Amino acid sequence: xxxxxxxxxxxxxxxxxxxxxxxxxxxxxxxxxxxxxxxxxxxxxxxxxxxxxxxxxxxxxxxxxxxxxxxxxxxxxxxxxxxxxxxxxxxxxxxxxxxxxxxxxxxxxxxxxxxxxxxxxxxxxxxxxxxxxxxxxxxxxxxxxxxx
Ligand code: IDP
Ligand code: MG
Numbered sequence: 001x002x003x004x005x006x007x008x009x010x011x012x013x014x015x016x017x018x019x020x021x022x023x024x025x026x027x028x029x030x031x032x033x034x035x036x037x038x039x040x041x042x043x044x045x046x047x048x049x050x051x052x053x054x055x056x057x058x059x060x061x062x063x064x065x066x067x068x069x070x071x072x073x074x075x076x077x078x079x080x081x082x083x084x085x086x087x088x089x090x091x092x093x094x095x096x097x098x099x100x101x102x103x104x105x106x107x108x109x110x111x112x113x114x115x116x117x118x119x120x121x122x123x124x125x126x127x128x129x130x131x132x133x134x135x136x137x138x139x140x141x142x143x144x145x146x147x148x
Contacts, residue, residue: 076135
């Protein structure tokens with residue numbers, strides 16, 4: 001089964017959206033296998049966003065991500081990275097479809113509530129950065145009715 005990395009960004013934590021977001025992931029059928037509330041250190045923000053280090057928006061993005069605690073998670077389920085990106089919606093909340101997390105809860109690209117790994121390869125890289133000791137393995141009792 002696939003796993004992916006998801007993070008509620010500081011605006012989502014401050015706005016009290018953590019429960020709503022975890023609820024959406026759970027209701028979809030995804031299984032929470034790791035979670036930690038953490039104020040990210042600079043070194044890990046730079047590693048996490050390595051592809052954006054040279055972008056003009058990076059200094060602002062880094063200040064935003066370090067402005068308060070984030071909720072870091074790993075979820076497991078069918079096609080996990082793609083599934084969570086679909087629930088997350090487009091990067092710019094004004095373009096994100098209603099019903100997606102960014103479409104329902106955001107207004108600005110620089111305050112878009114949630115991060116989700118964009119591919120299985122990114123998921124593996126980001127889980128290695130934030131959860132190097134791995135995840136919690138267990139069975140959820142609804143698995144037999146979620147999967148055919
Ligand atoms: P993603 O989060 O949908 O994968 P990326 O292009 O990987 O989008 O960008 C990472 C994050 O950087 C975005 O979620 C957003 O918070 C921020 N970001 C991206 N583009 C801009 C921009 O043009 N202005 C401000 N922030 C941006
Ligand atoms: Mg991205």
